[in-house]
Amino acid sequence: MPPRRDLTCTRRGLGWCAMSKVALVQPIGEPGVRMLREAGHDVVAFDNPLSASELKDTLKSTPDVEGMIVKNAAINREVIESAPRLKVIARHGVGLDRIDLTAAAENGVVVTHTPEANCISVAEHALTLILALSRNLITWDRAVRDSDFEVRKSQPGRELSGKTLGILGMGKSGRTLAQMALHGLRMRVVAYTPHPDPAKCPGVKLIPDWREVLGIADYVSLHMPLTPETEGLIGRTELELMQPGAFLINCSRGQIVKEKELIEVLMAGRIGGAGLDVFEEEPPQEGNPLLQMENVILTPHGAAHTHEALERMAEQAARSVIDVLSGLPPTWPAPLPPPAP
Structure with a gap:
């Protein structure tokens, strides 16, 4: 019997496509699962959540996996090398800090992500916090x-019209937020990006100097990836550059901000407050002072979790x-890791 016909491949002139096993390390939306099955692939769902060690053992017992879709699971070198036929890791989301890109490249595994899927949802969430x-x-x-009722x-409260929004990181979510603030709220927007x-x-x-953005803005919103250069970027020294009463918004990665120092600055009343969707440790532990602060709004790393964005992420992955x-070359490949020194 010939392999199941892949209608997508046929439209692209590829004729018949051999069936491959694709592992869903974590559940994804039904539209994505349906696309994979309609393309003739065997979709297997792993138990969720799996530690890196558990995932490695699961892949060793499923050695014919050629594709993998992950959300926030840690994909280290051992995981990658436990799947000898693996060809592609598709990140259901944007951040790539939990995937060993170097190990993937060395093993000939293509890594992709979905940078166009959740930028609206993340920008709207940052604006909601603001x-x-x-x-x-x-x-x-x-x-x-x-x-x-007399509160x-x-x-x-404060009006946003005429206030200054500072954005660190002008990727897709940062640019989307900028346009919402400019045209929807008549805010002034200043921003830093390493690639202007x-x-x-x-x-x-x-x-050109991101520290200058901190001193100008009434609201500072972080939209940068977690990299060795951005980890711990925002600490007490940087927070004290902010205007008194200004607000910090973080919908990127918790490790970009030194959380203990943020707490100290907030407790001292040096800035007005914070809206945090991400934390150094997730979920935050009981007793974390952030949980008791009236001038801090906390959400559960859910900026991208809208029905629409989840569907787009599943489909793009x-x-x-x-x-x-x-x-075929993927539409959304991950950036290649820097060469070893």
Whole structure:
């Protein structure tokens, strides 16, 4: 019997596509699963969550896996080398800090991600945190539930129109947030990016020194990947460059901010507050002072978790697997790791 016909491959002139086994290390949306099956692939779902050690053992017992889709699982060298037929790892999301890109490259494994899938959701989430902080939304909600209707007089909010938003990292989510703030709220937007391209950032004032952004902005939103260069980038010294009363928003990675020093700066009243979707340790442990702070809004690393973004991530991850297993270059390849010194 010939292998199941892959309609996508046929449209691209590839004729018949051999079936490959694709492992879902963590569950993905049904549209992505359906795409893989319609392309003729055998989809297997692993137990969730798996540690790197458990995943390595599972792959050793499933040696014919050629494609893998992961969310936030740690994919280290041992995991990669435990799957001898592996050709592609598709990240269901944007950040690549939990995948060993060097080991993948050395073993001939293509790594992809979905940078265009969740930029709207992440930008909207950052904006939600900005709005909630500026209008004391959580505090007002609690006060009304406690029959304190006069909180509006003791804790008035702030308008965003005319205020300055500083963005560190002008990838897709940063650029999307900038346009929302410029055109939706009439804010001034200043930003830092290591690869400035004014054509991609209309209306945004690009600043060559990211520390200067901290001193200008009423709201600072982080949109940079976690790399050796950005880990621990924002600590007490940097936070104290911010204007008194300014707010920090982090929807990127918790390890970019030195959390203990952020807590100290918040407790000292040096900045106005923070909106945090990510943490150094996730979930934050009981007793973490952030959990008790009235001027901090916390969300569960869910900025990208909307129905629409999850569907797009599933589809784009599946599309990448199908393309690589069909011999096509992926649309969203991960950046190649830097060469060894």
